[in-house]
Amino acid sequence: MMLLYGEVNLSAWYLCRAFPLERTSVWKILLVAAVAVTIFSSLWTLLGWGVMSIIEQSFSVTLSPLPLIQSLLIVYITGKPLFLISLAISYLIAAFERSNESERNAYEARLLAQHAELKALRMQIDPHFLFNSLNSISALTMTNPELARTMTTTLADFFRKSLSYGAKETIPLSEELSLLHHYLDIEKIRFGKRLTVQLTIDSETVTDLVPPLILQPLVENAIKHGIADSLDGGTITITTQKKNGRLFITVENPVESDAPKKKGAGMGMEIVRQRLQTVYGNNGDLKTVVNGNRHHVILFLPTSQRT
Amino acid sequence: MKTTALTAIIVDDEELARSLIREYLSSHPEIKIVAECANGFEAVKAVTELKPELMFLDIQMPKLSGFEVIELLDESPEVIFVTAFDQYAVKAFDVHAVDYLLKPFGKERFDEALHHAVERIRSKEPIKVKAVVAEAKQSGQPLERILIKEGSKVLVIHADKLDYIEAQDDYISVRAEGKSHLKMQRLSALELLLDDRRFVRIHRSYILNIERLSKIELYAKDSRTAILKDGTQLPVSRSGYDRLKELL
Numbered sequence: 395m396m397l398l399y400g401e402v403n404l405s406a407w408y409l410c411r412a413f414p415l416e417r418t419s420v421w422k423i424l425l426v427a428a429v430a431v432t433i434f435s436s437l438w439t440l441l442g443w444g445v446m447s448i449i450e451q452s453f454s455v456t457l458s459p460l461p462l463i464q465s466l467l468i469v470y471i472t473g474k475p476l477f478l479i480s481l482a483i484s485y486l487i488a489a490f491e492r493s494n495e496s497e498r499n500a501y502e503a504r505l506l507a508q509h510a511e512l513k514a515l516r517m518q519i520d521p522h523f524l525f526n527s528l529n530s531i532s533a534l535t536m537t538n539p540e541l542a543r544t545m546t547t548t549l550a551d552f553f554r555k556s557l558s559y560g561a562k563e564t565i566p567l568s569e570e571l572s573l574l575h576h577y578l579d580i581e582k583i584r585f586g587k588r589l590t591v592q593l594t595i596d597s598e599t600v601t602d603l604v605p606p607l608i609l610q611p612l613v614e615n616a617i618k619h620g621i622a623d624s625l626d627g628g629t630i631t632i633t634t635q636k637k638n639g640r641l642f643i644t645v646e647n648p649v650e651s652d653a654p655k656k657k658g659a660g661m662g663m664e665i666v667r668q669r670l671q672t673v674y675g676n677n678g679d680l681k682t683v684v685n686g687n688r689h690h691v692i693l694f695l696p697t698s699q700r701t
Numbered sequence: 702m703k704t705t706a707l708t709a710i711i712v713d714d715e716e717l718a719r720s721l722i723r724e725y726l727s728s729h730p731e732i733k734i735v736a737e738c739a740n741g742f743e744a745v746k747a748v749t750e751l752k753p754e755l756m757f758l759d760i761q762m763p764k765l766s767g768f769e770v771i772e773l774l775d776e777s778p779e780v781i782f783v784t785a786f787d788q789y790a791v792k793a794f795d796v797h798a799v800d801y802l803l804k805p806f807g808k809e810r811f812d813e814a815l816h817h818a819v820e821r822i823r824s825k826e827p828i829k830v831k832a833v834v835a836e837a838k839q840s841g842q843p844l845e846r847i848l849i850k851e852g853s854k855v856l857v858i859h860a861d862k863l864d865y866i867e868a869q870d871d872y873i874s875v876r877a878e879g880k881s882h883l884k885m886q887r888l889s890a891l892e893l894l895l896d897d898r899r900f901v902r903i904h905r906s907y908i909l910n911i912e913r914l915s916k917i918e919l920y921a922k923d924s925r926t927a928i929l930k931d932g933t934q935l936p937v938s939r940s941g942y943d944r945l946k947e948l949l
Contacts, residue, residue, distance in 0.1 A: 522761065525785035526715065529804035533721035586716050622714070623763045625740050650763070 405434065406480035411488070427481060435473035442469045519556065520614060523580075530584050545583050552576040559606035564673070566700065567634065567641075568600040570609055574632070577610060581617055588627025589617065599634040602641050603698050605673050611662040612645045612691050619689065620647025636697065643693040649684060663691070670695070706733040707822060710751065712744040712770070713759035713783065718804070722757050722783075725811045731819070741765025742855050745773050749853040753778050754822050757802075760784040765848070765855065771834045773850045775885065779818050780830045793833045835890075843896035847875055849882045856882060860899070864913050865935060866891060868906040901948055903927055903941035911948060 413426055443466055450456065527549055534542035555573045559565050571593075578591050609632070616630045628648035635642050663680070670678035674696055683690045709732050713719045719737050726732050732755065736747040741762050748756065748770075756778045760767040767784075771777050782801040784790060794801045800814040821828075847863065849856040864876040868888035875882045892902050903909045913929045917937060920926045925937040927945075937945065 521786040525804045526718075529721065529785065529806075530715065530717040532805040533717040533724070536724050537720060584715055584717065622761070625742075625763050 405430070406477065406484045427478065430481075431474050431477050434477045435470050438473045439466050439470040442466050519553075520618075523614070526584060527580050534583075541583065545580060548576050548579050552580065556607060556610070562606055564603040564698075565606045566600065567602050567604050570604050570606065571595065571600070573607070574609055574613060577613065581621075585617075585621055585627060588624070589621050590627070590629040592629055592631045594631070594633045596635045598636050599641055601699050602636075602695070603700060604641075604643075604695060605669055608666060608669060608693070609643065609645065611666055612693075615662050616645050616647035616689070616691070619650065623650045624648065639697055641693075641695040641697050643695070645691045645693075647689050649687050649689045666693075706731055707755055707819060708733050708735045708751070708753040709755040709757065710734070710736040710738060710744070710747050710753045710778075711757045712738045712741070712762070712767070713757070714739050714762045715759075718759065718783070722811075725808055726815075729812075729815065732815070741767070741770045744770045745850060745855050746853040748774055748778060749850075752776075755779045755781070755818055757781050757783055760787055760790060764857070768834045768837050769848055771830050773848050773855060775850075777828055777830050779822050779828055781814050781818055790837055793836045796836075797829045797833045799830055799833050844891075844894040847884070847891075849875060849884045851882065858882070860896065861910075861912070863900075863910050864929065864931075864933070865910060866908040898948070901941070901944050903935060903937045903945055905938060907935050907941075909935060909945075911945075914945075917942070917945070 413423055446462055446466075527545070531542050531545050531549070534545060552573065555569075555576065559569060559573060578589075582589050582591070613630065613632065620630060621627050631644070631646040633642075633644045633646075663682070667680050670680060670693070677696045679694050681692045681694075683692065709726070711719050711722050711734060713722070716739070719739075723734065723737070726734060735751050735753050736743075738744040738747050741764060744756070744758070745765070747753070758767040758770060758780050760782060761784065765773075767782060768790075771780065780799070782790070782794060782799065783804065783806075784801065785804040791801065791803070793799075800817050802811060802814055843860075845860050847858045847860070849858065858875060858877045862877045866876065866888065867874045869883070871885060871887070872883050873886050873888055873891060875884060888902075888906065888908060892900070892908055895908065899912065900908050900910055909927060909929075913931070915928050915930045918926050918928060923939045925942055927935045927937050929935065
């Protein structure tokens with residue numbers, strides 16, 4: 395009896411694996427089930443008949459044919475639902491396992507995405523920026539304590555904002571610009587006269603949504619190459635405008651021709667490009683143009699606003 | 702005990718960073734600041750002209766890094782390196798026991814580094830910074846520019862502007878844009894730093910920029926001459942010819 399039960403389950407289990415619900419059409423499954431049920435019940439009935447024959451022969455008795463056929467018929471009929479139930483249970487178990495697995499996969503994917511995002515954020519904040527800023531603060535505590543305090547709070551505001559904005563998918567351009575203001579205020583204290591910033595912001599663009607911290611790495615690059623590598627410094631220009639329903643943001647810096655090549659300079663730019671790709675697909679991109687002694691980075695984004 | 706004050710210069714492109722060191726030094730009357738420089742060019746000039754005994758040197762600076770400043774100096778003063786963040790450099794400093802300060806640094810750490818440096822100057826211990834700089838340079842990408850000091854001025858020559866380099870005793874003569882410049886360096890040391898896909902040691906005494914090559918003529922058995930696009934003729938040794946063939 396146990397053997398029989400095992401056999402029922404095993405064959406049902408095998409069918410369920412061979413014809414998984416999600417990859418097989420309903421009709422095909424029904425057909426397979428029907429065929430399997432017929433074969434299975436027939437086999438079972440045949441087995442019953444065989445057993446009867448053996449009993450008849452070995453005990454030399456003659457079983458009356460009518461109850462024999464009756465019992466075989468019962469076996470044949472009950473075999474069908476038994477098999478079907480077993481098949482249904484197998485499908486249920488498989489579905490349960492799959493849902494567990496897909497839940498785990500989704501969780502892993504989410505974790506991976508968060509890792510990537512965190513890594514991107516970490517890459518965006520240059521350790522030089524933090525340590526040099528702290529060094530400036532340390533210097534200011536003697537000569538200009540008030541400015542030291544201002545710089546400390548600006549630095550704290552900058553980090554607080556990057557953390558809270560960084561967790562969001564998109565933020566209005568105005569928020570991204572306010573973050574940039576904090577960053578630039580700090581860099582202006584560090585670089586003094588060497589850094590001049592010119593912002594030309596189209597008022598129509600400030601409510602447009604952008605991925606958080608998308609401009610910061612570009613401006614950081616602009617300062618690194620245009621100001622930190624230059625003896626006399628220069629002007630960083632940031633321009634936003636709307637054209638044909640698209641948002642254009644340009645970050646411009648002077649070029650130092652004989653500056654040493656910095657390792658990992660293209661890294662920040664690449665991260666920005668990848669982020670644009672993830673958010674906007676082919677609708678968002680970034681271009682770099684060198685025009686004379688000015689280096690331009692132009693961001694193209696589709697316009698979207700918070701509803 | 703009365704000793705004469707030691708002369709020092711401060712090199713950092715950020716004014717605030719310089720003012721911090723100035724501030725810390727104000728409690729050390731034994732150190733006299735003779736110059737403050739905002740970049741590497743000024744530093745090379747100041748060291749050459751004023752010959753200070755001690756230099757506080759920032760590593761990340763425009764145009765010339767702190768390492769390049771050391772490389773350019775015939776004789777380097779005792780150096781305390783200052784940097785915000787540079788894992789590779791810090792490793793090299795530790796290996797050679799060279800003093801360095803990580804920004805931001807406190808007065809105690811500053812005094813400690815200064816104390817070491819002053820002791821070394823007084824005991825006339827040989828200065829090890831050149832070794833550190835050589836090491837820090839090798840761990841990078843191929844050399845993109847050659848720096849040459851002429852008097853107290855610094856010349857920057859880009860790798861693609863180089864025609865060829867000739868060995869002359871302890872010096873090398875760098876040929877670029879129709880002019881030759883002398884630099885104290887060994888040809889073999891420079892060979893290691895240059896991009897080996899563009900520069901070939903064609904002879905014991907010559908490294909050639911292959912872009913400049915026009916043709917090679919056989920001139921005697923195992924002896925060839927490279928003729929450059931501007932007509933200059935350079936000897937090519939047998940092993941030099943093999944290296945050249947390999948590259949072309």
